[in-house]
Amino acid sequence: MRATLRFWRHLYGENPLHLLAMVGCFALVGYAVTFVFPGPSALALGIWFAGAVIGHDLILYPLYAFADQPLVVLRWARRRVLPRRPALVPAINHVRAPVLGAAVLGLIYFPTISQRGDAAFTFASGHSMVGEYANWLLITGVLFLGSAVIYAIRLGVALRRPRPPVTAPEEPDEVTEARSGAT
Amino acid sequence: MTTVGRAGAGEAGDTAAEPAAVVVDPVVDPGEDGAVVEEPEAGGTGSGEPASSERVAPEPEYGFPRALWRGLARIPVPPPADPRTWRSPLRGTWLTSVFGAVLLVGLPIVILTGLLSFIAYGPQFGQALPADVGYLHLPFFDWPSNPSWLYRLTQGSHVVGGMILAPVVLAKLWSVVPKLFAWPPVRSAAQLLERLSLLALVGGILFEFITGLMNSQYDYGWGFSFYTAHYYGAWVFIGGFVTHVAVKLPTMLRALRAGPGGTGALGRWLHDSPAETEPEPMDHTGLAALAPNKPSLSRRGLLGMIGGGSLLVGLLSVGQTWDALRPLALLSPRGQSYGNGPNDFQINRTLAGSGINPTALDDGWRLRLTGGSSEVSLSRRALLDMAQHTATLPIACVEGWSVTRTWTGVRLRDLAALAGVPNPDTAFVQSIETSGAYARATLQSNQVLNPDALLALKVGNPGEETVDLAPNHGYPARIIVPALPGVHNTKWVAAVDFRPA
Known part of the structure; x- marks a missing residue:
């Protein structure tokens, strides 16, 4: 029995229950798909399903990964230029947090902010979503302002604390710095 | 120096068969000290390599044909397939498991409330969409009409809960993105199948979020029916989700129980400042970075940011279904002030x-009640009497939005008695409106007989005096039934047919 299992594992790469779970998944997914394929909306559904994956994995994800790079590079550059003066309070996350907040709201409420749904909304409700984007801009402003205020407070607290002498006895390890920063 | 088996994945019992199972896992703190001495272990994959401060990925388990997969794995590949592309020191099995645990609690709530909404629409009358779903539904039951806030709660949880989970879903996907580009793309038949099932999981959840968010904001630009798409899309996702949980739950539990470096000290990782934050150790899940950057954010900071994002979304969204918090729903089309x-x-x-x-809608309007021995016709004056x-x-x-009002009118059960059917099995309500999917609705027995189920003639602010319904709200008369999905509370009612059992 043990030898059989081991042989199976060498062949398949996982234990047999794994295969059972996969078969269950494909059976359910296949059954669900039979309700729309073949059918008039099958193509549009397929395009949107694939589009959702491609849109996130190959467009949205690289965008936000690259959006973070300037911050990482700036931080690295700052360390190179001012090696003996570590930042009292690193600013990087005071930029990241409001950007993230504004971005996630912008994404979730995109149909409203972009007013794409306005015609249907007006037809259904007699009201309009035109101008709601201003609320998003307002919230974005508040997030950045709040982050800046917290940063200022932290900076103030750090400045009041006694600082170690500027010529720190321990030299930063240049090799390590260069390696870890070389993104 | 520590050695790890394949604790991260697979069965511990089989690992002894393969020499590759024991690997070197130096714990490197790249920010402090590059001089970590690594002693290559005999028989381990590290044995042929010079000692260095580099982190070493454990040799993965390969299925048949091993030679092919291993050969592929040795080919140097450019980014993003090169594991050195992924540099966040926070990525790792533990972090992904934290996000996974949150979603494991949250997503079933969103799934179940969504499937309950299908039941609430009355599939037994063919008025739930899509109409014919085969076996893809919860067991049918009569949707309760008590408590009155039931549908408000379930559907509010579905929509607002989904929105609150969106930042966690994005974070979870961020934490596993190196796997998307991993080289070689597969290492065994098992992994090939698993990656296909992940298409149902990831594609399913993204598709459900996109269609759900667009529909709740009146953006219908797809070219398909929302109900069809969101319902069957949900089942595709459920297939991927259940399978993923079945396969990965042991890994998640083990990682959460083991904690940082197997110490079980969950608090330590959450306590670390950015400077103290160590990269997660490399293991068989392949999530931890091979060449991590110096941390600029602590684990506490990352989890705080994601949690804060969810909190922010929750605060700005819950007002659409919670009257007292309505002014906070600044971005929701249904959060606007209506006066x-x-x-x-x-x-x-x-x-x-x-x-x-x-x-x-003028004075000539009459309500027709049928189902009894003779048809009853009532003017609005007669109803008010x-x-x-x-x-x-x-x-x-x-x-996902809801609003509380005070309604005044005639009890539906009084109308049923007047029509001569005091214990109807169902009631079929028709509007003056003839077009549109919700110009008619069938009500269950419990919905007709509920003492708060009304043919409303007046409406007002909660607890205040009621006035005649406005034409936009269904004047001369509309249905209002506790816990009934909004669109089935037919407006501009023309006729009710009470059908005996």
Whole structure:
């Protein structure tokens, strides 16, 4: 029995229950798909399903990964230029947090902010979503302002604390710095 | 120096068979000290390599044909397939497991409330969409009409809960993105199948979020029916989700129980400042970075940011279904102020949109009651002369918003008795409106007989005096039934057919 299992594992790469779970998944997914394929909306559904994956994995994800790079590079550059003066309070996350907040709201409420749904909304409700984007801009402003205020407070607290002498006895390890920063 | 087996994945019992199972896992702190001495272990994969401060990925398990997969793995590949592309020191099995645990609690709530909404629409009458779903539904039951806030709660949880989970879903996907580009793309038949099942999981959840968010904001630009797409899309996702949980739950539990470096000290990782933050150790899940950057954010900071994002989304969204917090729903189309008057609340079908000729609402309007031995016809005056009942009830939309009003009118069960069917099995309500999917609705027995189920003639702010319904809210008379999905509370009612058992 043990030898059989081991042989199976060498062949398949996982234990047999794994295969059972996969078969269950494909059976359910296949059954669900039979309700729309073949059918008039099958193509549009397929395009949107694939589009959702491609849109996130190959467009949205690289965008936000690259959006973070300037911050990482700036931080690295700052360390190179001012090696003996570590930042009292690193600013990087005071930029990241409001950007993230504004971005996630912008994404979730995109149909409203972009007013794409306005015609249907007006037809259904007699009201309009035109101008709601201003609320998003307002919230974005508040997030950045709040982050800046917290940063200022932290900076103030750090400045009041006694600082170690500027010529720190321990030299930063240049090799390590260069390696870890070389993104 | 520590050695790890394949604790991260697979069965511990089989690992002894393969020499590759024991690997070197130096714990490197790249920010502090590059001089970590690594002693290559005999028989380990590290044995042929010079000692260095580099982190070493454990040799993965390969299925048949091993030579092919291993050969592929040795080919140097450019980014993003090169594991050195992924540099966040926070990525790792533990972090992914934290996000996974949150979603394991949250997503079933969103899934179940969504499937319950299908039941609430009355699939037994063919009025739930999509109409024929085969076996893809919860067991059918009569949707309760008590408590009155039931549908408000389930559908509010579905929509707002989904929105709150969106940042966690994005974070979870961020934490596993190196796997998307991993080289070689597969290492065994098992992994090939698993990656296909992940298409159902990831594609499913993204598809469900996108269609759900667009529909609740009136953006219908797909070219397919929302209900069809969101319902079957949900089942595709459920397939991927259940399978993923079945396969990965042991890994998640082990990682959470083991904690940082197997110490079980969950608090330590959450306590570390950015400077103290160590990269997660490399293991068989392949999530931890091979060449991590110096941390600029602590684990506490990352989890705080994601949690804060969810909190922010929650605060700005819950007001669409919670009257007291309505002013906070700044981005929700249904969070706008409609004014303070008795009739100033959300409309989901305007009189103009219904296509009804306004003269049909004049004094000549009559309510027809059928089902008994003879048809009964009532003017609005006659209805007002009947026993009036007032109830404060929410009206909740499938889009996730809801609002509480006080309604005055005639009890549906009084009308049923008047029609000569005091114990109807169902009631079929028709609007003056003839077009549109919700110009008619069938009510269950419990929905007709509930003492708060009304043919409402008046409406007002909660607890205040009621006034005649405005034309946009269904004047001369509309249905309001506790816990019934909003669109089934038919407006501009023309006729009710009470059907005996």
